[in-house]
Amino acid sequence: MTWTVNGCLVALAILFAWRVEDFAEACSCSPAHPQQAFCSSDVVIRAKVIAMNKVDVGNDVYGNPVKQVKYDVKLIKMFKGPVMDIEAIYTAPISALCGVTLDIEGQMEYLITGKLESDGNVHVTLCDFIEPWDAMSxxxxxxxxxxxxxxxxxxxxxxxxxxxxxxxxxxxxxxxxxxxxxxxxxxxxxxxxxxxxxxxxxxxxxxxxxxxxxxxxxxx
Known part of the structure; x- marks a missing residue:
């Protein structure tokens, strides 16, 4: 099969469109009432976000490094969760993978619900209930x-x-x-x-x- 330059560009455009569609569909969840979020979560905390950085958390099945965003937090109050001091939460690096973007400039306080994974870390996604504390009723x-x-x-x-x-x-x-x-x-x-x-x-x-x-x- 002979490919022209334009043909290659079209093929790459189609492939890119497929990848974008895959990412767009990757994060999908039904809205939950705050009570549902509380009951279904392993961890519910009030915390201040103080720093953010990207960290390696292992490799995927192809051996490629997997990165996540790590938010360092100062725990203010634990409403639900393990008997431990939570110092950080983890999320995917992009919103298409349900990654959460939190404000670190103003050291904002949040109500955060999340899952306690087998690695002992707290993971959060866009499907969790995460709300600025001052915005809550x-x-x-x-x-x-x-x-x-x-x-x-x-x-x-x-x-x-x-x-x-x-x-x-x-x-x-x-x-x-x-x-x-x-x-x-x-x-x-x-x-x-x-x-x-x-x-x-x-x-x-x-x-x-x-x-x-x-x-x-x-x-x-």
């Missing part, structure tokens, strides 16, 4: 960890299109996306789905801890 902060923990046996069901309905007593319907066209709506910012004494679940809003026998949504 007062009720979100108060819900860490007791209130969210009380609802870990509940299931939060995201409503994507109307009509939507619940199918079990232990479910709470999350309607921020369909009603507000915004994931971080009122239910994400101000409500927790908590299990009641009879085993059913319901949304709860309030500054005080919910009563064990509350029957429905409570206001502050």
């Amino acid at each position: 007062p009720i979100q902060k108060k819900s860490l960890p007791e209130r969210y923990h009380m609802g870990c046996d509940c299931k939060i069901v995201r409503c994507e299109t109307l009509p939507c309905a619940l199918h079990a007593d232990n479910e709470c319907l999350w309607t921020d996306w369909v009603l507000e066209n915004y994931i971080s709506g009122p239910q994400a910012q101000h409500f927790a789905c908590i299990q009641r004494r009879d085993g059913s679940c319901a949304w709860y809003r309030g500054a005080a801890q919910p009563k064990k026998d509350f029957l429905d949504i409570e206001e502050p």
